[in-house]
Amino acid sequence: MPQAPTDKQSDALVRIRGLYFTRGERVIFDGVDMDIPRGSVTAIMGPSGTGKTTLLQLIGGQLVPDRGSVQVDGQEVQDLSRSQLYELRKRMGMLFQSGALLTDLDVFDNVAFPLREHTDLPESMIRDLVLMKLQAVGLRGARDLQPSELSGGMARRVALARAIALDPMMIMYDEPFTGQDPISKGALLKLIRLLNDALGLTSIIVSHDVEETEEISDYIYVISGGRVVGHGTPETLANTDSEWVRQFMRGLPDGPVPFHYPAPDYRDDLLQA
Amino acid sequence: MKQSKTTELLVGMFVAAGLAALFVLAMQVSNLSTLSQGNSYQLKARFDNIGGLKVRSPVTAGGVRVGRVAGIEYDDQRYQAVVTLLVEDKYDHFPDDTSASIFTAGLLGEQYISLDPGGSEEYLQDGSEIEITQSALVLEKLVSKFLFSKTSEGK
Amino acid sequence: MIAWIRRLGRTGIDFFEKLGRGSLFLAATLVGLPEVLRRPRLLVAQMLSVGVLSLLLIAISGLFVGMVLGLQGYNTLVDFDAEESLGVVVALSIVRELGPVVTALLFAGRAGSALTAEIGLMKATEQLSGMEMMAVDPVHRVIAPRFLAGFLSMPLLAAVFGAVGIYGGYFVGVGLLGVDEGSYWAQMQAKVDLYEDVMNGVIKSLVFGFVVTWIAVFEGYDTVPTSEGVSRATTRTVVHSAFAVLALDFVLTALMFGKD
Numbered sequence: 260m261p262q263a264p265t266d267k268q269s270d271a272l273v274r275i276r277g278l279y280f281t282r283g284e285r286v287i288f289d290g291v292d293m294d295i296p297r298g299s300v301t302a303i304m305g306p307s308g309t310g311k312t313t314l315l316q317l318i319g320g321q322l323v324p325d326r327g328s329v330q331v332d333g334q335e336v337q338d339l340s341r342s343q344l345y346e347l348r349k350r351m352g353m354l355f356q357s358g359a360l361l362t363d364l365d366v367f368d369n370v371a372f373p374l375r376e377h378t379d380l381p382e383s384m385i386r387d388l389v390l391m392k393l394q395a396v397g398l399r400g401a402r403d404l405q406p407s408e409l410s411g412g413m414a415r416r417v418a419l420a421r422a423i424a425l426d427p428m429m430i431m432y433d434e435p436f437t438g439q440d441p442i443s444k445g446a447l448l449k450l451i452r453l454l455n456d457a458l459g460l461t462s463i464i465v466s467h468d469v470e471e472t473e474e475i476s477d478y479i480y481v482i483s484g485g486r487v488v489g490h491g492t493p494e495t496l497a498n499t500d501s502e503w504v505r506q507f508m509r510g511l512p513d514g515p516v517p518f519h520y521p522a523p524d525y526r527d528d529l530l531q532a
Numbered sequence: 533m534k535q536s537k538t539t540e541l542l543v544g545m546f547v548a549a550g551l552a553a554l555f556v557l558a559m560q561v562s563n564l565s566t567l568s569q570g571n572s573y574q575l576k577a578r579f580d581n582i583g584g585l586k587v588r589s590p591v592t593a594g595g596v597r598v599g600r601v602a603g604i605e606y607d608d609q610r611y612q613a614v615v616t617l618l619v620e621d622k623y624d625h626f627p628d629d630t631s632a633s634i635f636t637a638g639l640l641g642e643q644y645i646s647l648d649p650g651g652s653e654e655y656l657q658d659g660s661e662i663e664i665t666q667s668a669l670v671l672e673k674l675v676s677k678f679l680f681s682k683t684s685e686g687k
Numbered sequence: 688m689i690a691w692i693r694r695l696g697r698t699g700i701d702f703f704e705k706l707g708r709g710s711l712f713l714a715a716t717l718v719g720l721p722e723v724l725r726r727p728r729l730l731v732a733q734m735l736s737v738g739v740l741s742l743l744l745i746a747i748s749g750l751f752v753g754m755v756l757g758l759q760g761y762n763t764l765v766d767f768d769a770e771e772s773l774g775v776v777v778a779l780s781i782v783r784e785l786g787p788v789v790t791a792l793l794f795a796g797r798a799g800s801a802l803t804a805e806i807g808l809m810k811a812t813e814q815l816s817g818m819e820m821m822a823v824d825p826v827h828r829v830i831a832p833r834f835l836a837g838f839l840s841m842p843l844l845a846a847v848f849g850a851v852g853i854y855g856g857y858f859v860g861v862g863l864l865g866v867d868e869g870s871y872w873a874q875m876q877a878k879v880d881l882y883e884d885v886m887n888g889v890i891k892s893l894v895f896g897f898v899v900t901w902i903a904v905f906e907g908y909d910t911v912p913t914s915e916g917v918s919r920a921t922t923r924t925v926v927h928s929a930f931a932v933l934a935l936d937f938v939l940t941a942l943m944f945g946k947d
Contacts, residue, residue: 319820348822359817362809373821376828421821543731546739550843553850554889560872561778561853562881588880597877 272297272429272461273318277327280310280317287313289485290327300455300462302476304469305483306507306516311465312356314482315431318463319351320344332428349377352422352430356437358414360406366393366417367402373424392420396450412443419450429461430454436468448475469508473497481507572599572618573658577632577645582613583668585634585643591617593647598623601645617645617662627652631664643668709905712826716904719824719831729832737798737833737900738840742847744797745790749781749848752789753855756780760856761864773866774875777856782879782888783944786849788936791895794841795928799903802833803924806907807917815908830904837903841896842889849888887943894935899928 273295280288287310295301303311316322317329320336329336334347360369370389374380380388393399396416406414415435422430432451436444452475455462466472472479473493481489481496481504489496489504499505506514522528582604591599599619607614619626629650636643647662656662723730760776806829809815815825853875860866879885903924910920 321816321819345822345824348820351820353817353820355813355817357812359813361814361818362812373823376821376823418817539735540731542739543734546734546742546840547843549742550738550840550846553843553846553848556850556853557782557846557885557888558881561782561849561875562879562885588883590877 270296272332273463274330275318275327276330278317278324278329279326280313280322280324282313286485288324288327291482291485291487293480293487293490295461295463296478297461298455298459299477300451300464300475302464302466302472302479304466304472304479304481304507307467309482309484311467311482312433315353315433315463315465318431319348319353349373349425350428352419352425352427354415354418354422354430354432354435356434358406358411358418360409360414360418360421362406364406365402366398366404366406366409369406369417370421370424373421377425388424389420392424393417395423395454396420397446410443412439412446415439415443415447416450419447419454423454423458423460426458427460429463432462432464432466434466434468435464436466436471444471451475469510473508483507571621573621573624574602575617575619575656575660575662577615577617577662577665578607578610578612579615579632579634579665579667580612581667581670582615583634583636583643583670585615585645585668589642590644591619591647592644593623593626593649598647615645624655626656628654628656628660629664630656630662631666632662633666634668636669705909708909709901712830712905712908713901715826716830716834716901719827720835722827723832723835729828730835733832733836734840737802737836738843741794741797741840741844745793745844745848746851748789748793749786749851750855752785752848753777753781753852753857754859756785756852757856757859757864761860761866770860770864770866771870772874773856773860774853774871774873775878777860778853778875778879779884781849781852781856782884784936784940786845786852787888787891787895788932790845790848790892791841791899791932792929794837794844794896795899795903795925795932798837798840799899799924799928800921802837802900802903803907803910803921804917806830806833806904807910807912807920810908810910811912811914811917826908830908834900834904837900838893838896841899842892845888845892845895883944887939890943891936891939894939895932898931898935902928902931 271294273293275291275293278288278291278293279286291314293303303314305311313322317324318331318336320339323337331347332350334343336344336347339347360366361372364372367389370392371385374385374388378385390399390402393402396419398413398416398420401409401413401417406417409417419430435447435451439447448471451462451464454460464472464476473496476493479490479493479496480487483503489499489501491499496504496508499508503515505511506516512518585601585604587601587604589601590597591601599617601615602618603616605614605616606612617632626647627650629652631648631650633646633648634643635646650664756777757773760773760780761770764770764772764776806815809825809829815829818825818828857871861868861871906920906924906927910916
């Protein structure tokens with residue numbers, strides 16, 4: 260259900276307005292507006308180092324914006340008290356780049372972790388729930404493995420099972436495709452779509468892998484230099500007017516982002532010695 | 533959370549070993565076994581000079597440890613040191629003419645109080661004062677006394 | 688010259704800034720302690736890695752320290768015909784000083800560095816961040832049980848060190864060098880006071896356990912989340928702990944034994 264951010268605003272689960280964020284001297288976001296509609300898979304793309312992960316941390320309330328607002332499900336994240344924030348986070352899942360599995364627990368206990376921390380369910384019910392979640396990501400048979408025994412793709416799938424353990428309303432994926440072999444990528448693509456549609460989730464994907472992201476997302480934001488430089492459905496972005504977006508989406512080596520880092524004239528530089 | 537029985541067992545053994553070690557330190561190493569606090573009574577004794585006597589110095593009778601020094605104060609009315617002794621309850625048959633002397637264990641050893649029972653029929657009670665005392669021998673005084681007597685002899 | 692003074696000023700500011708962050712962190716950890724007591728399993732798991740795995744190292748070290756003290760003490764005392772006092776020398780050295788201090792130093796090297804590395808790696812692999820996003824406070828869930836485990840293990844380890852060390856001195860003094868067994872224990876019992884010596888030793892080890900564990904968990908939590916950052920933090924834990932233990936030992940000794 261692709262849609263422009265301006266219309267049907269009430270449908271936006273995450274609404275970002277005038278976001279301004281600095282880290283030290285560096286301006287990471289300089290006035291970002293963004294709407295993430297409910298029930299869709301929305302991708303946030305951009306070159307490395309544009310603060311895509313930072314954006315997820317701002318949505319999750321791990322960082323506080325210098326100016327502007329981040330609303331999740333109608334709540335201003337930066338104004339929430341600690342306990343309200345924790346309540347909100349129970350309804351958010353986040354898939355870290357590394358999986359972030361707890362290394363001292365095995366697969367089963369990792370998936371059971373949020374259930375045990377936040378519910379008083381009896382052990383038998385936890386077992387059922389964990390096996391269901393593991394079955395959903397296809398790793399029910401791997402429940403007794405230690406995180407160190409998992410491949411990168413499997414670790415992410417376990418982390419995904421853990422992220423959906425509390426049946427959240429949204430999941431944020433931080434670079435889910437980076438460093439994955441084609442089979443794992445395929446599995447993740449299938450899972451993201453499947454979970455999104457079957458569980459009625461809202462998914463936010465942060466990535467710079469154009470191909471996979473285009474394939475899966477309903478709507479794409481491209482950010483660069485602290486601003487949104489383009490947004491639209493994958494199809495519209497493919498035929499965009501913006502030179503920059505075209506360079507990024509097609510992976511061209513030269514364009515608005517020059518191949519050469521700014522340097523004095525080549526000939527002068529050589530002759531100087 | 534699954535937690536293996538071995539973990540619990542090992543931690544339990546660790547805590548037990550630690551507590552046992554503390555117990556050894558308390559019973560075997562320190563003076564807890566020789567000092568039964570609370571079950572003792574107080575005596576007072578005045579000395580002109582206590583030398584190097586300290587709080588916690590032993591109190592003996594016939595060479596057997598019967599208590600310890602609990603406090604030392606100076607009485608500036610009578611210009612004497614007042615020593616409080618704690619003597620164990622089971623040694624409560626000291627006659628009231630018992631004398632207290634400050635001796636030194638060995639040439640360089642620490643000083644202690646020795647009680648010498650007298651022949652009275654009355655016994656010392658909690659809070660009684662020992663009337664007959666002999667001060668510590670201070671080495672310098674001893675030497676000067678010796679030299680003094682030598683020179684007077686030589687005359 | 689001015690640059691040098693400025694650098695000194697910067698170092699000072701950095702130090703106090705870090706101390707401030709460390710104190711806030713400590714406060715947050717202490718707030719988390721009641722939660723740990725409600726879930727003793729978390730504590731037991733940490734006691735295993737912090738306490739039990741240090742036990743053998745501490746016990747063996749204690750044995751050797753006690754044996755060395757027995758040998759050195761005997762060689763010195765025998766010149767004064769006072770070898771009967773060997774027990775006093777060994778027991779007082781160990782109970783008052785070497786027990787708490789050497790245990791704390793070994794503890795910092797064994798358990799402290801492991802704590803820092805573990806927590807630092809959890810941070811570097813986004814496990815702490817992941818917990819936060821799962822609405823679980825990592826300070827309560829990860830730090831507090833480790834802190835409590837370290838704080839509780841340290842006096843127990845120091846006691847083991849002390850007891851083993853005194854038997855090590857006994858083994859050398861009585862077993863090998865022929866000091867009278869009765870004198871060894873009797874003189875020791877006459878001169879070592881439960882409150883003055885043993886309790887003060889325990890107090891020292893509690894203080895050291897608190898400080899070393901605090902430094903270890905804070906350095907881990909404050910790590911720059913890279914492998915280089917973790918290894919630096921681990922080194923810092925050992926260095927700062929050793930420094931803090933020795934400096935605090937002087938202060939505590941002055942307070943406890945300074946007056947008579």
